Amino acid sequence: MEKKRLTRSNNRMIGGVCAGIADYFEWDITLVRIIYVLATFFTAFSGGLVYLILWLIMPEARRE
Template identity: 80%
Template sequence: MGNKKLTRSNNRMIAGVCAGIADYFNWDITLVRIVYVLLTFFTVFSGGIVYLVLWLIMPEAPRSVE
């Protein structure tokens, strides 16, 4: 993985947390989002708290200038 940093992605639906995790591990963004939603429902919505915490502690990825 080298010098990769876990950051919130610019490819976001809400805050970019799931997309940032998918980018870091080179996973498909859609699958990460689906797994997150399923885990949230099956863990009595504790995934919402985890998402908010990650939103607060993960730094935002630098925006690319095009």
């Protein structure tokens, strides 16, 4: 069994964080992005800071 890693995806709009999370959990990318936008809006935009931190600490996926 192959061990999964949480990485930023090559299927990105900005940094690939939401797409990487969707790939890791095998969820729909659009659903993750909508949940992220709603969570950011309802938490007084602190989601932007979380996104930047994840963008910095998540390794980039290997290009194929």
